Amino acid sequence: SIASRKIVTGSRGAFSVNVYNAGSRQIGCESYTEYVALRTILALRNDVTSVEEQVPPFTYTDERGKTRQHYLDFRVTLASGERIGVAVKPEAV
Numbered sequence: 001s002i003a004s005r006k007i008v009t010g011s012r013g014a015f016s017v018n019v020y021n022a023g024s025r026q027i028g029c030e031s032y033t034e035y036v037a038l039r040t041i042l043a044l045r046n047d048v049t050s051v052e053e054q055v056p057p058f059t060y061t062d063e064r065g066k067t068r069q070h071y072l073d074f075r076v077t078l079a080s081g082e083r084i085g086v087a088v089k090p091e092a093v
Helices: 032-044
Strands: 017-021 025-029 048-053 058-061 067-070 074-078 083-086
Touching: 025 032, 025 048, 032 048, 032 074
Parallel strands: none
Antiparallel strands: 017 025, 048 074, 058 067, 074 083
C-alpha cells in the first residue's frame, strides 16, 4: 500500500479489505462502500493507469472560515494524465 496514513482495520463487525492490483500492489479499503467504489472505478473505466488510496490531506477553508484538512479516499490517474480525487461517503451523508 502507498497510503499516506495507516488504513484502519475493522474491529469486530466492521469491514476492511485489501485489493491487489497490478501484481503485488495492495490498495486498502476501510469500508464496504469504499470497496464497491474502487471495484466500480476499475470495472467501468479502461483508461485508469493508477489508483492511490488515502492520499496526503489537502487543506481548505470551510463556510465559517475555519481551516480544515481532508483525506481523499482515492486519487485516480487516467491515461490522459488527468487526476481525479474521489471521496466516498454513505448515501445518508
